[in-house]
Amino acid sequence: MKQNSKSAAKDDLARLIARVGSSRDMEAFERIFRAYAPQVRAFMLQRVRDPQLSEELMQETMVTVWRKAAQFDPSRGTPSAWIFTIARNLRIDNYRRSRRPDFDPNDPAFVPEPEPAADHALETRDEETRLHAAMTGLPSEQRDLLKLAFFEDVSHSEIADRLGLPLGTVKSRIRLAFSKLRAALGDRP
Structure with missing residues (x-):
């Protein structure tokens, strides 16, 4: 029941x-x-x-x-x-x-980076132009190695495998390219 x-x-x-x-x-x-x-x-x-x-x-x-x-x-x-x-x-x-934490608009993670000062932005743009000009003055094999190593973040041994070059050759060409860039940019070693 x-x-x-x-x-x-x-x-x-x-x-x-x-x-x-x-x-x-x-x-x-x-x-x-x-x-x-x-x-x-x-x-x-x-x-x-x-x-x-x-x-x-x-x-x-x-x-x-x-x-x-x-x-x-x-x-x-x-x-x-x-x-x-x-x-x-x-x-x-x-x-x-x-x-859940409250949103803090003053948290450094949410605060945008301040705009660089005009003179600093101009300097940066000038340095970029100089670097670009110096890069175009390099032989193509050195320029290609720098692009792979620093712009595409490829390791030296991977570059050697990709291009079929000995690792020592890759490293020496990159060092040579840096040396030429320093000379072109007027930087001291």
């Missing part, structure tokens, strides 16, 4: 949720609220140990039940399991939000 009353209560609750979902029946929702709000509050209090937060999460759970009642599918589970799944998910969401 006890099993029959549980089954009838479950069916009654499923019908109440269906009425809320289909016609926004306030009386049906009040019955659901009276039956489950205290249980959801106790569930939350056990987990968050904060009476005020438990109350807020219970209210949010019941509002979600109201809003999503049309989505309840009795073939997928019991009404109480559906309600407590909503409650559990809201508690997890709340936990994650509380653990």
Whole structure:
């Protein structure tokens, strides 16, 4: 007999949720609220140990039940399991939000680099132009080695394998290219 009353209560609750979902029946929702709000509050209090937060999460759970009642599918589970799944998910969401650090607009990671001073930008542009001119003055095999090594970040041994050259030849050509660049740019060794 006890099993029959549980089954009838479950069916009654499923019908109440269906009425809320289909016609926004306030009386049906009040019955659901009276039956489950205290249980959801106790569930939350056990987990968050904060009476005020438990109350807020219970209210949010019941509002979600109201809003999503049309989505309840009795073939997928019991009404109480559906309600407590909503409650559990809201508690997890709340936990994650509380653990997420607040956005600090003054955090150095979010502050853009200051624009370089005009004279510095001009110097940089001039140096780039000089370097480009010096690079074009190199023999093509040295220029290609520098591009592979420094612009494409290829290791010396990989360059040797790619080009079919001995490793020592790759290294000596790169050293020679640097020497010519220093001379062209007027840098001291």
